[in-house]
Amino acid sequence: MGFAEIIGHQRPLEILRLALGNGRLHHAYLFVGPEGSGKRTVALALAKAIHCRETENDFCDRCPDCARIQARNHPDVRLVQTLEDKKEISIKQVRELEKELNFRSFSGKRKIAIIDPATLLNASSQNALLKTLEEPPQNSLIVLIAPNAGALLPTLRSRCLRVSFGPLARDEVARYLMSKEGMNQDDASLRAALSMGSLGAAIKFDKDELLEKRRSWAALLLSLSAGDYRGAIAAAEAIASDKEECLGFLEWAETWYRDLLIYAATENSDEMVNVDMLTEIESQSAKGNFEQMLASFAQTARAAGRIQRNLNRRMVIERFLFGVVGGR
Numbered sequence: 497m498g499f500a501e502i503i504g505h506q507r508p509l510e511i512l513r514l515a516l517g518n519g520r521l522h523h524a525y526l527f528v529g530p531e532g533s534g535k536r537t538v539a540l541a542l543a544k545a546i547h548c549r550e551t552e553n554d555f556c557d558r559c560p561d562c563a564r565i566q567a568r569n570h571p572d573v574r575l576v577q578t579l580e581d582k583k584e585i586s587i588k589q590v591r592e593l594e595k596e597l598n599f600r601s602f603s604g605k606r607k608i609a610i611i612d613p614a615t616l617l618n619a620s621s622q623n624a625l626l627k628t629l630e631e632p633p634q635n636s637l638i639v640l641i642a643p644n645a646g647a648l649l650p651t652l653r654s655r656c657l658r659v660s661f662g663p664l665a666r667d668e669v670a671r672y673l674m675s676k677e678g679m680n681q682d683d684a685s686l687r688a689a690l691s692m693g694s695l696g697a698a699i700k701f702d703k704d705e706l707l708e709k710r711r712s713w714a715a716l717l718l719s720l721s722a723g724d725y726r727g728a729i730a731a732a733e734a735i736a737s738d739k740e741e742c743l744g745f746l747e748w749a750e751t752w753y754r755d756l757l758i759y760a761a762t763e764n765s766d767e768m769v770n771v772d773m774l775t776e777i778e779s780q781s782a783k784g785n786f787e788q789m790l791a792s793f794a795q796t797a798r799a800a801g802r803i804q805r806n807l808n809r810r811m812v813i814e815r816f817l818f819g820v821v822g823g824r
């Protein structure tokens with residue numbers, strides 16, 4: 497394995513390989529892009545390319561250095577995450593990291609820290625990290641990984657070179673699933689569509705369970721849009737019993753309304769996520785009112801934000817479902 501075998505992300509890889517080749521790597525990068533798209537894989541690949549003893553400006557993935565980076569026990573490469581049972585990356589972790597970066601490197605090559613996700617640095621840890629970035633230890637490299645840069649202090653962001661990652665293309669995900677995970681084409685295509693550009697999600701989800709859930713959620717939204725308030729109350733109670741379930745449902749509902757809107761506007765199914773429910777989408781999209789679909793689409797993200805902020809789940813889901821019933 498080397499850079500050439502990483503799927504997608506042509507632009508970010510070009511930027512990094514060019515800097516690597518010229519010996520002009522920055523001391524801090526901010527990798528921004530959707531969850532599961534491969535930011536951490538690229539950060540680790542960069543670390544391997546710096547330390548690999550078999551290749552120059554690329555990595556072999558076999559030598560002891562590559563292997564230790566992959567196993568997260570290379571003495572010069574540190575992955576900083578939240579500690580078990582903790583919700584944030586603490587200031588103590590950042591201070592330890594700074595100390596470590598100031599030690600002389602074991603290999604004589606760069607000391608590297610990858611912070612993932614950097615959005616879990618609280619305000620005081622961000623300030624502590626800012627000090628490190630203002631006076632970067634010699635021969636160090638820090639990579640911050642974040643789904644979006646919004647949660648980071650502007651002063652912190654401005655100290656890093658930002659590299660943007662897009663979602664992976666659907667056919668890239670499908671090809672990977674077939675060649676590396678041994679899936680057949682139908683399975684790979686459906687997973688690729690449902691994963692929305694996240695290879696992590698495409699590999700991880702239990703497809704049968706997800707398919708069953710999606711079908712029951714679609715049946716729910718279809719029956720609600722026929723005017724079933726009582727059904728909405730019962731469904732809200734069931735979904736609201738679990739936070740992950742709420743977020744999963746809303747994330748899926750967003751793809752559902754997005755599909756309805758795409759179909760209503762283009763009558764084309766190429767870009768759809770719910771490719772296995774085309775019949776339902778066709779008929780619903782024909783019945784539906786465009787503005788109402790747009791409103792429900794917008795509501796999914798708002799409701800998900802409220803759930804994330806720990807507002808009363810049942811109330812949030814009920815309000816969302818009432819919107820679906822009322823908007824028929």
Ligand SMILES: [Zn+2]
Pocket residue numbers: 547548549550551555556557558559560561562563
């Ligand atoms: Zn190597």
